[in-house]
Amino acid sequence: MKASLALLLLCGAVLAPVFPAWACATCACGDPTLTSMGTEQPFSGRLRLSTTLRAWGHTVGQERVDALRLREARMDVAVAYAPLPWLFLSATLPLQAREVRSVSLARERGWGVGDVEVSAKAFLYQDREFSADHLFSVLAGVKLPTAPRLRAADGTLLDLDTQLGSGSVDPLAGVAYQHFRGDWSFLVSATGFLPLRGMLGFRAGPSLRTTLAAQYQPAPRWAVRLGLDSRVEAAADIDGEKEENGGGVISYASPDVLFSPSTDIVVAAGVRVPFFNRLHGRVAPTPIAMMSVAYDL
Template sequence: MKNALTLTLLLSSALLLAPTSSAWACATCACGDPTLMSMGTEQPFSGRLRLSSTLRGWGHTVGTEGVDALRLREARMDLAVAYAPLPWLFLSATLPLQAREVRHASLARDRGWGLGDVELAAKVFLFQDKAFSADHLFSVLGGVKLPTAPVLRGPGGAQLTLDSQLGSGSVDPLAGFAYQHFRGSWSFLASATGFLPTRGIQGFRAGASLRTTLAAQYQPAARWALRLGFDSRLEAAADTAGEHQGHTDHDRHEHTGGFIGYASPDVLFTPAMDVVVAAGVRVPVINQLRGRVSPTPIAMLSVAYDL
């Protein structure tokens, strides 16, 4: 696995260094819009192939410090590929590589790293006001998260707690929609995606959730742009075998579900043709999660490259 992570880092670096002269045509020329877009928000055209690597660092603390607090920290790299076989269809796959540490109230620590749960999705563009350089785009999304992460075990062979696992062990369908508007130097995005988790490891089932994004982007120059968004998650309480409880034991049921909203500023720039780099942070500004859950800001850095 160590060799696999090393290879992943090398491939991610190659996205920045890949020669753009080998591309058949620049993405801006093909779609007719010079707006810099992060992975998953690009305009479609037939044959578009996009690779990306996104690195995130995040965490949260559940419970009361000095009493029953559980602290989780994770670094995650998502490797993604998206292909448009038709001008109205995008197919995508995302493979996460994760490193996670959980510190329990007893000060015991669990550490795990490896592959996470793969996500497959298809985006269908139902409305586009113009075939070239569209001003309005409306799309729907359907997909599934698959249980590809291994079940992590401790030195004695016992399964680690649910918080320490890299995946849920469940098959989770997802569906959503998005609207995008392009107006000169400005672009806007509104999207909503629903997740309906099934039962997975140790009979655990995460709560159904709705995740939304509202964002505005201003691009004063061809090579860089500023983006400000608001991301939110509304989630039902989790359950195990039909009884509500938290991720690790029966007395944590009050720490699942609720609502959280993040302010999401980003900077996007293009160091070379067909390469888009984005850096930003997700800052929790509304925390209505049930129980005592204290999330950290989420740092993000991504590179996307059109072949």
């Protein structure tokens, strides 16, 4: 009788359905650091979704003479997947609403889907597979001309400043280093963009964007982050004729607060404040308000 019962239990254990074991992202990568989209530690099978809201603007030209004011609200919907422990594939779809107002008070508005960006990040070095302290990665990608060409009621194209995309294919490449040390983490990154010519003969200038950031996380559910974001770019041109306003160097101070209301969800809110503006001509940028939510499946 006991032998028969043992045999039945053994058969039941073998034939019982097996369900996959799920673990939180922190458990899988061994690091409890709260991270915004694009700064996470890799592990095979990691899937992350995010949405980021931004509100920003700038004024180009001289007030009461030829000033052009642009304001935009933008939501980036992004997905990142790691098919291998050292590789992240990502795609970002922007949804934009833009208004451009000239000194004459004439206005143009555009809204819809912007240019999709796809990229691959390869982690070339990490000091250990689980709970790495040092990560070095390279990035390659491209921005694609997926935004529709916006037209007025009479069928004419809206101004370039109102368009949600450039109509060009823009390759990009970058490098990044991350260091994790107890409650602290650090990021240094640089990404270069080489835009090609797009609609109406427009071509944005090549640019280099850099980030230096430090994050302090005194508790499992929240952290504070302070970054320095800079952009160096050449002036844009239309059919070879350079624009007078734009090109040069601009830097932003970027404080953020990160909060995790539950496992695998990270909410971040912050602002990008321009404090160093050496753009050519007359370009007055506004601060950039930002809020994001990232979720690991």
